[in-house]
Amino acid sequence: MAKKLVKEITDRNSDFAKWYTDVCRKAELMDYSDAKGFIIYRPYGYALWEGIKGYLDDLFKKTGHQNVYMPLVIPESLFMKEAEHVEGFAPETAIITIGGNEKLAERLIIRPTSETLFCNHYSRIITSYRDLPKKYNQWCSVVRWEKTTRPFLRGSEFLWQEGHTVHRDEEEARKEAFDILEIYEKLGKDFLAIPFIIGTKTEKEKFAGAVNTYTIEALMHDGKALQSGTTHYLGTGFAEAFNISFQDKDGKVKNPYQTSWGLSTRLIGAVIMVHGDDSGLVLPPYLAPTQVIIIPIQQKKPGVLEACVELKEEIEKQGVRVEIDDSDKSPGWKFAESEMKGIPLRIEIGPRDLENNQCVVVKRYNGEKTTHEISIVDESIPPLLQTIHDEMYQRALMNVLDNTKSTEDYEEFKKMIKEKPGYIKMMWCGDRDCELKVKNDTQATSRCMPFDQTPIGKKCPICGEDAKHLVYWAKAY
């Protein structure tokens, strides 16, 4: 039985895309809805988002951000105010044209992002330097019409947080964009066990309306990159377009400096594709809704279930999220199910274990089995979860390092991309045409210009002109 369940998903290395959707479905993370591109977040999938949300919300609040909720809809005239922004988002909007059985006088755009709504509000509530900074965030869903969709990675609707801040001067605003990037990086490092490459987006890849866009990029198991969150320094462009101004200490009326930043349910996709394996999902311990599953062996034998319950209570006292599977399924089936759901630790207790006052502990991420004394195993769980987290992070980091190459030769670059996907570091002249050429030739795109810009060459290998930037290139989701 257990094997059958496991076999229900495609091998990861034979068809990564199919393996991915299999895991999404079989781990009961999501279901498709009747509206194309709109998915249902099932309890287990939504719990992952609640975990990410809880972790970030706490950090946002500790750094002085406040949550708000803006309307779902943007009147078309308001949406049109910032030219670059409109150009970027208009093609993928969904539009309400009918309300209460009547054709609307003005069409309403379902928010694809809420810069326009925040700016409009800010223009009303900001008048003095005393009103600054404003550091608002909201948790909501947004709609961007997509032709090809994949669960969590690309959908017509997704859940996210969007931060929108206003500052008195450029320095403070630029610092905000970096501070949030640090929070995003910390989420990866301390919570999701995902190492991010961070850096600046090129002009071509930046957010519509931003001066600079910064990104966290994750590398999936198949060597493709996934943009996992971005922060934008907006300068005064939106403030000018939306008439946000304040009287400064010197009495002069000025436009403030803004940022925006967002991170979405895409990250659930990143967790699946960075850590998952042929048995299903593999969850990093701090994200996992259930961190430890206790599975009784021959549970009808006297003392077995009692020992499980007792152990569960002891482990709970350590602040660990632990469950017992005492259903009437076979142990093998339970193992397979808990593996599919990616529960970080499994504890097995059977009659023979009880005789020896021991239990078997199995790490999900690498299958490592150890035997522990039952009476003291509870105390070893929290450090063991930390160890698993660290090991998973290390494994993911090794995958990044093993799949990061560099070259000064564009022909070699093309070969590398073709042979095995991954990051390739290569210099770039800064010209949009060279960037487009890379994309046309190889499907790879510039993922970011890392903050450490130590050059690895003097010329742009694409055109031969002087190189200006070091770039991470990769195929991406």
Add this chain to the structure above:
Amino acid sequence: MAKKLVKEITDRNSDFAKWYTDVCRKAELMDYSDAKGFIIYRPYGYALWEGIKGYLDDLFKKTGHQNVYMPLVIPESLFMKEAEHVEGFAPETAIITIGGNEKLAERLIIRPTSETLFCNHYSRIITSYRDLPKKYNQWCSVVRWEKTTRPFLRGSEFLWQEGHTVHRDEEEARKEAFDILEIYEKLGKDFLAIPFIIGTKTEKEKFAGAVNTYTIEALMHDGKALQSGTTHYLGTGFAEAFNISFQDKDGKVKNPYQTSWGLSTRLIGAVIMVHGDDSGLVLPPYLAPTQVIIIPIQQKKPGVLEACVELKEEIEKQGVRVEIDDSDKSPGWKFAESEMKGIPLRIEIGPRDLENNQCVVVKRYNGEKTTHEISIVDESIPPLLQTIHDEMYQRALMNVLDNTKSTEDYEEFKKMIKEKPGYIKMMWCGDRDCELKVKNDTQATSRCMPFDQTPIGKKCPICGEDAKHLVYWAKAY
């Protein structure tokens, strides 16, 4: 200055409606957006919703409910499946007709409520009695097109939770509808300091598609009732319309029994209108984002600010949410501001207080001032907050009792409603026409049939036929 700020809001008794919107604006709970009927939840208003959400979410999870997220949109054909439901909601829908610059083949309804989405999903994932019960909830926004709107009370978009559960038998489903009603009642009693009248809705007032609707009704300061949350026993109607069935233990294929229930940001309106006064908002202590505000008097005098900071730290240790207002505004202005925001307790510390090792503590809800020894005041705060909660609840309860009358004479009923709004208990024959007559004659509607149905008369005073139900009648928001 302080007086000026206070005077900015209308007197509560001179124009309750205007007082209400003044408080919404001046306490910075909300702002209007450019889309009519869609409001902006500002940080202080959203924090109230986060408080309610946190309290309920915890209780929902403790009682075995799981959060999910369903799509924002419902394909029109899916929306049309349950006849009564469609009839109830179709007139107030907002409809997306354009996506990605193209006219959609099928129009998409923005969810006004998500029964149809949940049922469709349930029909796919439920096959056996082993799959039951399913107890799902979601936190989201819904859209119902409204012509006349008021902040929090009635808007084209509002935030809410909607629970949708599926059960093996009727008894379990009926119990669920009552269990949730109890949770809602507890929210009022223990968190919002609002006493609810609970009972069953009449056929005319029940939810479109329900067998029974149960309600919590709150009485506002002006004597009007506010429906504050409802739970619905749905029977098997939706299951039949959406083809949800399961194989029971006896091998037979059956339709399961369902419930749904919801509570929204309307409750913020209830808090304002039950507790607020001429100085603004009055928050019950457990809901208040800031429970205690410390205001230094002559804060530049040596020792004053230090004493405030020290006290703040001690109070925080008691698990209380406390802030200091050390801005350069005058104490009077600070008093007025903290009153407008409804902060339950104010502590004043000035040089003379310091000399006497004391501070002044002022209860927001009734202005009561007491003097406390500084070194031990921190420990008295938590019990004081509980006392305030209890007193606010009692005051609100007295308002309900003082404004609940009963009659067996319809002419008297009409006079009573005209003279002073409030609840009127009166028997009813159960006939829809009598209910409509009351509404036409007086604008009052049946709020609920309380669970205690001890009759107060034998005849329906409206038509003279035999009475069947005791009903609470009132004008309502």
